[in-house]
């Protein structure tokens with residue numbers, strides 16, 4: 093609960109300070125009007141040149157990132173997957189939490205663009221909140237980092253860091269709060285498969301309460317006009333999510349009353365992993381019961397539109413939130429999500445790092 097409120101508070105009161113002052117010095121004002129994030133720096137969350145969530149990113153800017161990802165996909169399809177676009181730039185991935193696909197995806201994205209990519213992993217136990225995090229990023233800062241890609245178990249940590257570094261900060265997942273590049277790659281996958289997002293029914297099912305993927309997707313999907321249906325155990329549904337409705341976008345965000353209602357007529361079904369590492373005990377009686385009541389199986393998927401997409405951000409717990417036949421079936425686009433993630437992250441890194449060509 094408190095965490096969810098924090099997430100909303102972060103949206104309403106983006107951090108200000110040193111970095112916000114610097115953002116005003118970038119040459120954005122001279123650029124012609126358009127949909128570039130550089131013309132609307134305030135929309136990129138507080139300091140204005142970071143990607144911390146999708147709440148402050150406009151639909152036009154989201155579209156611009158997705159179109160840029162089209163170009164990046166073309167680069168990825170070449171025999172020699174390399175461009176010098178970010179040659180001379182340094183990207184640091186700073187992960188305080190376990191990750192396979194997200195960290196590797198950012199690393200690959202940076203390397204294909206010709207940047208130097210340095211991976212730093214830190215164990216959560218060695219980090220005391222606040223001070224030591226600040227020391228870590230200040231050390232990195234002295235190495236002239238252009239983009240800092242950061243994952244942290246505490247919601248809001250990248251916002252704190254963004255106020256203290258010159259580098260552009262990309263939130264690669266902060267606690268239960270946000271995971272904007274996951275939402276962008278999900279949007280990209282839905283759009284490329286279904287021809288668009290507006291008007292589509294997207295069901296997000298499972299542990300919505302603790303899911304940063306769900307939160308960023310709610311912002312992104314509703315901004316792009318999708319109708320988002322949420323469903324999960326009552327103990328894992330954030331009661332204050334409907335409050336986001338007026339601010340999210342033209343799409344609706346509704347809670348379904350049952351699994352069948354959530355899946356019925358859906359254009360895409362996005363299943364979430366139970367975030368056991370973030371939960372207090374007592375949310376669920378048993379995993380067996382969870383999979384029976386809230387799991388996606390072939391029978392339930394038949395209620396969705398023919399050819400509906402089956403999505404999952406990974407890692408999957410097959411047999412719990414999704415049955416193996418559905419996870420690996422013809423409608424699953426889970427591997428495509430991973431592949432699209434590299435192109436989308438290339439687009440994000442390019443937008444944030446290339447700005448330094450004129451501004452730093």
Ligand code: NCD
Pocket residue numbers: 193194265271274304305364365405406407
């Ligand atoms: C997600 C995450 O870390 O938030 N995974 C990912 O980024 N691929 C979802 C999860 O861990 O369940």
